[in-house]
Amino acid sequence: MSSSTTASFVTFLYPFVIGEHKDALPAGNYEVFAEDDVLEGSSFTASRRIATHLLVLGRNGDPELLKVDHRDLETALMQDQLNSNNQKNSEAALSPSKDQK
Template identity: 50%
Template sequence: MNSRSTRSTVTFAHPFRIAGYDDELPAGDYEVVVDEDLMEGLSFEAYRRTASYLLIGGRAGGRGPAEMRPVDPRDLEAALARDQASPEAS
């Protein structure tokens, strides 16, 4: 099966939490990695999301330890909405 990964960046202006994890993460830019598989047998090209990850840690230039945390896209969107809604969001 053909698959692909796409990367994007999300920015949090305030410390935040993601559902399913106990720790609070600092404000900043975070990379989101989405894995998708090609849906075969269709008359057009379409992909189905199989996993989403939030990259935690690491330093500029890809140096230092990093963790890829599985994250539900709805939980990530909710955390971003809370961050944008209040200057004291967490």
């Protein structure tokens, strides 16, 4: 069994809280590191997520890896998207119609 690590980026448009971490993180781009165990059988290859880390700035300004559950990350991203959609709908609702100008 071997492991592999992949890096990707996610963007949050709004401040967010992830998983059990109490402090809200600011909106912005974050690098995500996912580590998977690679299971190789005689006729298949499969992987199992064993760790997910989010690169954040610590309280002292130094970068640090924050261990998160990948499902919590997916939930936070979905919530950010919902916030974005709600904001767009609010702006549309507040725009006056052409007849009222």
